[in-house]
Amino acid sequence: MTRLHVPTRLRWSDLDAYGHVNNAAMLRLLEEARIDAFWSRDDPSAEAMATAVLDGRTDSQTMTLIARQELEYLLPIPYLRSPLDIQLWIGRLGGASLEVCYEVWSPVGVAPAQLFTRASTTIVLVDADTDRPRRISDVERAAWTPFVEEPLTFRRH
């Protein structure tokens, strides 16, 4: 599997009154991992992922809209100071949209490794001027194709 590994730090405020990472906070964490994976960096000194070819500035031509998300919470996540190991790949690469798949693992080096959450997000690229979907460009497709793997299948109820 060719997965991206995005170390993603919790914040203490991600915990809820049960002392676990709140289910909604998980979407913030996936958002941060996704930005690291897909948004290019202004800062030339910073390491960027090979997939980071989207321009995420708020005045850029492209907005990334979320069309659907699915999450399976396997284990409650306690407060951890070391970053989660969010593993990320592309489950489907369409015309104007893609499905991002994630596995959220315990911090690298913690044994035994624990799989906390599995999730997928369908993203649509939208032209900021017309508010309409726009096609994935050749540059984007070339950057993303190496990371296309089998999509997650979730347990049915």
Added chain:
Amino acid sequence: MTRLHVPTRLRWSDLDAYGHVNNAAMLRLLEEARIDAFWSRDDPSAEAMATAVLDGRTDSQTMTLIARQELEYLLPIPYLRSPLDIQLWIGRLGGASLEVCYEVWSPVGVAPAQLFTRASTTIVLVDADTDRPRRISDVERAAWTPFVEEPLTFRRH
């Protein structure tokens, strides 16, 4: 259909830099609607839903853990001062878990009504002492059964 209608207010901070309700904020909104629907109220003067038989206090015997969630975002939600009309029902009532289904609609009275988001959440009732699932009680089952309807089916990618 026997649905609960839970008026649920946005906060301005639910918007992100695109000026829409953020995808993760939606889970906070569903959480608020769910609490109104399922958690009993201390306050005897307050109107409670017929389904509100769970004790949501942090020192209560039951925790409600989220096992899975699925969301389909149909339309971006702008900032709205009037409460969203979150419609909620039970798509499946199991032994120790239930599936809550939601449709998130524009505020009551706005025409034409718009369906913004469809979602479902699988909740497991967990005993706070043992950290293990516990069975749905007879009182809970009696309160919830009238609101069981067909679960949502989501569009497949």
Added chain:
Amino acid sequence: MTRLHVPTRLRWSDLDAYGHVNNAAMLRLLEEARIDAFWSRDDPSAEAMATAVLDGRTDSQTMTLIARQELEYLLPIPYLRSPLDIQLWIGRLGGASLEVCYEVWSPVGVAPAQLFTRASTTIVLVDADTDRPRRISDVERAAWTPFVEEPLTFRRH
């Protein structure tokens, strides 16, 4: 005293792992009270405060920027289903800025009433086109003057 009373609901996610309303969540609550007090409503059926003469839409001509805030946390706030009674007045009305003062009280009807938090916010009105402060208009000043009272004085350390 001529204070505005803005009933403001907690969300369960305002609690942190200690089971209290998080200190940062308080600023979200004050923001909501402030919007109710100062932003006009599109919805003609909705009750608006006399002070609600600012246009809060994201495409409006005015942005309200926060220049400073001061908060004194007197008592931890538990999870409450009934809205907090946020009392709000104007401690100073300047040329392009104003100081809003708040007292955050337990829900109306709970005895004895408890004062949880005291706070103040200095707001600057900024022209969205020029990004520069703009003067408080005559309409705004007329609406706000009746609510000017002594500003809070905070306990010094």
Added chain:
Amino acid sequence: MTRLHVPTRLRWSDLDAYGHVNNAAMLRLLEEARIDAFWSRDDPSAEAMATAVLDGRTDSQTMTLIARQELEYLLPIPYLRSPLDIQLWIGRLGGASLEVCYEVWSPVGVAPAQLFTRASTTIVLVDADTDRPRRISDVERAAWTPFVEEPLTFRRH
């Protein structure tokens, strides 16, 4: 000056609909910097600050409660991928409380450096069993004394 420098990353969701870091999000950022500065780490491989002698686990004997906060927002903060340089010192070391002072600067290496926000937080150490303030221990005082400097003075309105 002996200041701690705590690199602190923004999240995209810290932005509000104006495209700036929201004023309430700033308190989350200061919280993260404070945790890095004061909470010990389980992970022996991780670098910890000399000041990190508080046990921040939710089952520990000490809770850190916030008694007051003051913030001065000097410049709006745009979305930045590189971490903010939060500079932190102790403005006052009392019997059971301390005042933490912060300056929030643009990322290290960006020229010219920009000072975005100045802030202070008064923290009370509370015994988790009795819910009452407890004295700063000798170990804590020894760790923290080298970082005591002049407290911030805020501009008066």
